[in-house]
Every structure is written in structure tokens, then in C-alpha cells.
Amino acid sequence: MDAVGQTEAYVESERAWAVQRAQVEGRYERLPVMWLVTKVTRGLRPKVEWVDADGVVGEQELSRLGWRERQWLFLEGPDGPEPAWLWLTEQGLPMAPDRWNGVFRAANLRCEEILLTAGEREVERDFRLAEVRGKSPYATPHAARHSMALYMLVLLNQLVETRYGLSAADRRDFAMLFGDPWWLVKTLLGHSDVEVTKRHYLAPVAHLQLESILAVAEPVGEQEQQAENLDGVFTRLARESEGIQDVDAILEAAR
Structure with a gap:
């Protein structure tokens, strides 16, 4: 990856x-x-x-x-x-978990400096998100975790349903051996109960039908085209849900 x-x-x-x-x-x-x-x-x-x-x-x-x-x-x-800690500060010392909030905050501010006008940047923080929604990316560590959960769910489902071309019986056997996509995502997130994954980590798209979330274009031969199909799924989800940002679309609109 x-x-x-x-x-x-x-x-x-x-x-x-x-x-x-x-x-x-x-x-x-x-x-x-x-x-x-x-x-x-x-x-x-x-x-x-x-x-x-x-x-x-x-x-x-x-x-x-x-x-x-x-x-x-x-x-x-x-x-x-x-x-042994993976993420270090510039001083070579382990970065405390809450420091990531500062890293994301600084990145968000850099995006706002480039993509927003001076007047938009002066809007009070309580109102800024609603005021500039769709004009500048806004990310948090927890949002990145949610994004990974949604991405892996769609990707794993696409692998099982499309690339492997499994029948219903084959999918049952695959799930018994390796777990279904929900179980695999739950394991990656470290949840003890798959219902937590379903209720909380797909909250941004809770109003959408699961079939719509997992709908991927028809199978094709080239891997590059499959990647484009996945990108299309997330682009569509971003259009249908306020809880998902399409960063490429935001940057394209700012040009």
C-alpha cells in the first residue's frame, strides 16, 4: 500500500x-x-x-x-x-498522541492561508466550518481513522465481490476462513464488537444505503481502471454526504 x-x-x-x-x-x-x-x-x-x-x-x-x-x-x-516509538518530533523524541492534533491543525491553517480569502479567514472559528465548507480541506486525526475505515470497507468489498468474482457460496467460505469485510475492518480498528464499527465509524454515511456505499463499477481487466472506479465511489459518496470531503474537487475548484 x-x-x-x-x-x-x-x-x-x-x-x-x-x-x-x-x-x-x-x-x-x-x-x-x-x-x-x-x-x-x-x-x-x-x-x-x-x-x-x-x-x-x-x-x-x-x-x-x-x-x-x-x-x-x-x-x-x-x-x-x-x-522504539515510530513517530518522533524533530528533536528525535517520541511524539505524544495529543501532539497530532497540533500537526493537523497546522496543516489545516496552511490550507486556509492558500485557499481562503482574508475575509473568510477572519470568520470566528465557531462559524468558519459552515462558512467555508467545501472551500478548504479540514482534517483531524479521528477523521483520518474514519476515512481509513470507510476506504478499507469499500476496498475489501470490491476485492471480494469484483476482483475475485466469488459466488455466494464462495463468499461464505471466504468469510469463514478470513472474515468478511466488516470483520476485517473491525480488526484493523481494534474494536471488540463489529457493531461499534458499523454504528460509529460509518456515521458520516449512515443515511446512505449500504448497497450504495459498496456499489462499485463493473469489473474490468486493468488494475489502473479498477483504481479509478474506487476513486469514483468516493467522489460519489462525497457528493451525497456532507460528512465526506473530496479534497481533489476542493483543490480543483480553488484553481
């Missing part, structure tokens, strides 16, 4: 640069807590083992570690310890 490729590029470029600079400046050695991971077990209850700066050994089930404790986990890299 393109998202995986972009994440790998981040690890090899911006993240590697931030880690290298932090190592040179000795930031990690000055941290009040640093757990150097020595082992991660597998199985139903993966466990992580570590040793701290004083040589004290510790261990805990991975699922029982909160996000703050996970930020203390470090791996031995080629040039010294580096955070």
Missing part, C-alpha cells in the same frame, strides 16, 4: 535524521527514564523485556503497557539507542 511505502520513506529519511541528531547531541542519555528492549516474546500474550540505565531488568505484557510507558522503550540501533 502507498501508506506503507510513505511510512518506510519517513523511517529512512526524516526519522533517521532526527534520531541521528538526538544521538549526537546526547538527548537520549539525558532522559529520566529509558528502557532498552532486550527481548519481545510472541504468542497470544506478547511480552517485552528490558533493562534500564541502572541495569535493572523489567518485563511486562505488551498489551498492558500504556502509551507513556511505550515511549520509554528503546532499541539498540547501529549508532546507539533509539526510540
